[in-house]
Amino acid sequence: MPLFSGFITCFVLIVTCIHLAGRIDRAIQIRRFKQRHGCLPPPRQCHKDPVLGLDGLQSIFKVFREYRFLPWAQSKYCSLGNTFQTSILLSTDICTIEPENVKTVLAVKFKDFDLGEKRRQALHPFLGDGIFTSDGPQWEHSRTLLRPSFVRTQIVATNMHERHIQKMIEMIPRDGSTVDLQELFFKLTLDTSTEFLFGESVDCLSQSTAASANFAYHFNQAQDISSVRMILGPFAPLAMTSKSRESVRKAREFVDGFVKKAIDYRKTVDSEKGTDEPANASTRYVFLHELAKQTSNTTELTDAILNILLAGRDTTASLLSMVFYVLARRPDVWNTLRGEVSTLDGQCPSFEQLKQMKYLSWVINETLRLYPVVPTNGRTANADTFLPLGGGPDGKSPVFVAKGQRVNYDVYVMHRRHDIYGPDAEEFRPERWETIRPGWGFLPFNGGPRICLGQQFALTEASYTIVRILQAFKGITSRDSEPWQETLALTLASRHGTKVVMEPV
Numbered sequence: 001m002p003l004f005s006g007f008i009t010c011f012v013l014i015v016t017c018i019h020l021a022g023r024i025d026r027a028i029q030i031r032r033f034k035q036r037h038g039c040l041p042p043p044r045q046c047h048k049d050p051v052l053g054l055d056g057l058q059s060i061f062k063v064f065r066e067y068r069f070l071p072w073a074q075s076k077y078c079s080l081g082n083t084f085q086t087s088i089l090l091s092t093d094i095c096t097i098e099p100e101n102v103k104t105v106l107a108v109k110f111k112d113f114d115l116g117e118k119r120r121q122a123l124h125p126f127l128g129d130g131i132f133t134s135d136g137p138q139w140e141h142s143r144t145l146l147r148p149s150f151v152r153t154q155i156v157a158t159n160m161h162e163r164h165i166q167k168m169i170e171m172i173p174r175d176g177s178t179v180d181l182q183e184l185f186f187k188l189t190l191d192t193s194t195e196f197l198f199g200e201s202v203d204c205l206s207q208s209t210a211a212s213a214n215f216a217y218h219f220n221q222a223q224d225i226s227s228v229r230m231i232l233g234p235f236a237p238l239a240m241t242s243k244s245r246e247s248v249r250k251a252r253e254f255v256d257g258f259v260k261k262a263i264d265y266r267k268t269v270d271s272e273k274g275t276d277e278p279a280n281a282s283t284r285y286v287f288l289h290e291l292a293k294q295t296s297n298t299t300e301l302t303d304a305i306l307n308i309l310l311a312g313r314d315t316t317a318s319l320l321s322m323v324f325y326v327l328a329r330r331p332d333v334w335n336t337l338r339g340e341v342s343t344l345d346g347q348c349p350s351f352e353q354l355k356q357m358k359y360l361s362w363v364i365n366e367t368l369r370l371y372p373v374v375p376t377n378g379r380t381a382n383a384d385t386f387l388p389l390g391g392g393p394d395g396k397s398p399v400f401v402a403k404g405q406r407v408n409y410d411v412y413v414m415h416r417r418h419d420i421y422g423p424d425a426e427e428f429r430p431e432r433w434e435t436i437r438p439g440w441g442f443l444p445f446n447g448g449p450r451i452c453l454g455q456q457f458a459l460t461e462a463s464y465t466i467v468r469i470l471q472a473f474k475g476i477t478s479r480d481s482e483p484w485q486e487t488l489a490l491t492l493a494s495r496h497g498t499k500v501v502m503e504p505v
C-alpha cells in the first residue's frame, strides 16, 4: 500500500512539475518576446469580476438590447484611450482604433492573424467553406476563384440595374404618403444581386414566383440565424432549431438549382465552341457562368455564391438607406447633390460619368464614415506577435499579442476620431473630403489582402441608384422623429428604417 500511494504521489508530482515547467517556460518565452520588441501593457478596463469578466459580458448584452452598442464602445475608448485590454469569459481581448494597429493586423502582419473560430462556427452551416469562413490556403483558394469574375463585372453592372431601379422608383408613393426606403433598398439589392449572380432575378420588388419569394424568405431567415449565432459565440448551437435548419437547407437548394444550370450551360458552350468564350458577344454577363469556368464542383459553387450574396446584398442596401436617411435631414446636401446630378440632363449615367461626380463620392464617403456598414470587426492571433502602438503610460510602446488572443477594431469609433477628422467629426460634412486623406483611418471596405472584393461594384451600384432616384424626385422629407439607433446584425442598419416622403419632379 505505502509503495502504491508513494507511486501515485510521485506520479502526480512529476505531472505537476512538467506542467509547471511548461508554464514557466512559456512565461519566460513571452517575457523575452516582450523585451525584444519593447512591449508594454495597454490600459486595462476595470472589471468587478476580473476573472470571468461576467460584468463586461452583462453590459454588452444590455447595450446590445438597448441598441446602443456603438455609442457605448465609443465611450469606452473615450475613457481608456485608443488601445486597451478587456476581459471577456477568461480571455483578454485587445481593442483598438489606432490606424497603425489596424494596418498591422490586416496588412503588415496579415499572416499572424486569422478570422477566429467564432465566425467560422457561426457561419459555416449556412455558408460552407466560402471566402467568409476560411483562412489560410482555403481562403486563398476561394479568393483566387472569385477574383477574375469580379474584374470583368464593373462596367456591365449599370445596364443591368436600370430595370430593377425603375421598379423600385415605381414603388415609391407620389401622393405624399410615407415610405420606408430601407425596406425597398433591401429588396432592390436582393433583386440586383440575384440577377448578377444567377442571370435571373428573384424579382421581390414585383410579383415574384412562389419559388423565389420562398428563397428570399429562407435566405433572410438563414442570415438572421447566422448573426444570432455570431453574437452567441460558444453558445451558437443553441440557436440552431429545426426551423432554421430547414431555412438553411431551402436557401441552399435554391442556389443549387442555378449552379446545376450553370454547369450544364458551361458544358454546352464548351462542347460547341471548344473554347471558353460563349459564341455570342452580346450574351449577358452572369457571374455564376464565369465561376463555372473554373470549377464544376457544385458544393464549391453553391458556397461561393451564398458568400457573395451575403457579402453584397445587405451591405449595399445599408449604404443606400443611410445615404437617404441623411439626405432626408439635410436639404443643403440634397440640393447640392441634385445640382451635380442635373448636369446629366436626366440621362442614365455611364460608368465614367459616375466616377466624375465629385460631390456624390464625398457624400458616399461621408456616409460610410459615420455609418460604416461593418462597424466592428476583429481577428485572432495565430502566433505570438505585437502591435506597434498602445502600450505603456503614453501609449507609444508596442503591445504584445499572445497566440490565440483576439484583437478587435472598431471602425465606427475610429471614423469619429477628432484627431483624424477634426473637432466636427460627429457632423455630416461631405466637403471635408476635398482635403482629408485619412489613410488607414478610413476603413469601410477593410484593407490588406482581404479587402472587400466588391468595393468597385458596390460603389457603382450605389452611385447609379442614388443618381436615378434624384432624377425622379425633387424633394425628400423625413417622417421619423426618433433619434438614430443602430440595428446590428451581420451588418449595420437603421433601427427605425428610412421613413420619408418623396416629392416627384
Ligand code: HEM
Pocket (backbone or CB within 6 Å): 131, 132, 143, 146, 307, 308, 311, 312, 313, 315, 316, 319, 373, 374, 377, 444, 445, 446, 449, 450, 451, 452, 453, 454, 455, 457, 458, 459
Ligand atoms: C457598401 C457596400 C460594401 C461594404 C461597405 C463592404 C465591406 C466589406 C468589408 C468591411 C469586408 C471585410 C470583412 C472581413 O474581412 O472581416 C468585405 C469583404 C468582402 N466583400 Fe464587401 N462590402 C460591400 C459590398 C460588397 C459587394 C457588393 C460584394 C460582392 C458583390 C462584396 C464582396 C465581398 C467579399 C467577397 C469579401 C470577402 C473578401 C475576403 O475575405 O477575401 N462586398 N466587404
Ligand SMILES: *[C@@H]1O[C@H](CO)[C@@H](O)[C@H](O)[C@H]1NC(C)=O
Pocket (backbone or CB within 6 Å): 279, 280, 282, 283
Ligand atoms: C445571340 O443572341 C441573339 C439575341 O439574344 C440571338 O438571337 C442569337 O441567336 C444568338 N446567337 C448565337 C450564336 O447564340
Ligand SMILES: *[C@@H]1O[C@H](CO)[C@@H](O)[C@H](O)[C@H]1NC(C)=O
Pocket (backbone or CB within 6 Å): 129, 297, 298, 299, 300, 303
Ligand atoms: C467539392 O468541394 C468540397 C469543398 O468545397 C470538397 O469537400 C469536396 O471534396 C469537393 N468534391 C469534389 C468531387 O471534388
Ligand SMILES: *[C@@H]1O[C@H](CO)[C@@H](O)[C@H](O)[C@H]1NC(C)=O
Pocket (backbone or CB within 6 Å): 361, 362, 365, 433, 434, 442, 444, 445
Ligand atoms: C473615398 O474613400 C476611398 C477609400 O475607401 C478613397 O480611395 C477615395 O479617395 C475617397 N474619395 C474621396 C473623394 O476622397
